[in-house]
Amino acid sequence: MMVQDAVAYERQENTDKVHLEETGTAMASGTRDRCQPEWNWRSSFLLLALSYLLIAILFGIVMSNGSRISSEVKKVHEQLPMKEGLFPCGSQSREWEYFHGRCYFFSTQKVVWHIAKDHCEEKNSTLVVVHNVAEQNFLQLQTKGERYWIGLNDLKAEGEWRWVDGTNYRTSFKNWKMGQPTDYERNEDCAEISVSGEWNDENCNRDNFYVCERPLPS
Ligand SMILES: [Ca+2]
Ligand SMILES: [Ca+2]
Structure with missing residues (x-):
């Protein structure tokens, strides 16, 4: 069980x-x-x-x-310091180059120094006054291999260089080529940017390109 x-x-x-x-x-x-x-x-x-x-x-x-x-x-x-897009130096002036708040015109015509001065004045500008090394470098790049008049001369008194806008020559920037100015044959009273970019005094009646300068249009 x-x-x-x-x-x-x-x-x-x-x-x-x-x-x-x-x-x-x-x-x-x-x-x-x-x-x-x-x-x-x-x-x-x-x-x-x-x-x-x-x-x-x-x-x-x-x-x-x-x-x-x-x-x-x-x-x-x-x-951008421009009021007119890509052309700060004026819509009608593609021929003017802009650099550091100023406008520069590089001629395509060769003329004597006095005519160059007049042409710049007709364009409400002056022959270029080189204020510093930056401006010098800019000009040197643009004028490479050619000779351009600048706004410097000793026409009034030999050896007394004057800028066309009244800038004090003695205290301002200089970039003379070594040995220049020479006043060769006592007949070199106008300054040019030479092919090397440095300055040379030259006979004012020589035909050269030239550079005009003016402030930005207001
Ligand atoms: Ca001279
Ligand atoms: Ca010279």
Whole structure:
């Protein structure tokens, strides 16, 4: 009797175990099935949120760069001393070159010094007065290999050089070629930018190109 009870008990236990395993599997399976949609929903929400965040960051970077570029362009534009776009020296004067707040005209015609002076005055300018090394370098670059009259002469008294605009010669910038001025044959009273870019005194009746200078149009 006891053996039968034990066998019956064991069978019941095995049956319960199998049932429990089946039930457990079913329950686990049921739980997964129920959890699956919830997990997907959370993932989707998370991905969406991350996408929005990424877009927001990218938008911020683009806007920041755009704003920076815009402010750089504005700064450059403000620094340009021009009222007329690409031609600060006047819309009708493409022949005038701009440099450091001034306008320069480089002739394409060779004339004597006095005619050059008159031509510049007709253009509301003067023969160029070279104030400093920066201006000298600019002129030297533009006149390379040719000779150009400048607004300097000792016509009134030999050796007393005068700038046409009254700039004090003694205290101002000079760039004479070594050994110049020579007043060769006592007949060199006008200054030119020579082929080397340095200055030379020359016979005023020689035909040379010339450079006129004027302030920016107001
Ligand atoms: Ca002289
Ligand atoms: Ca000379």
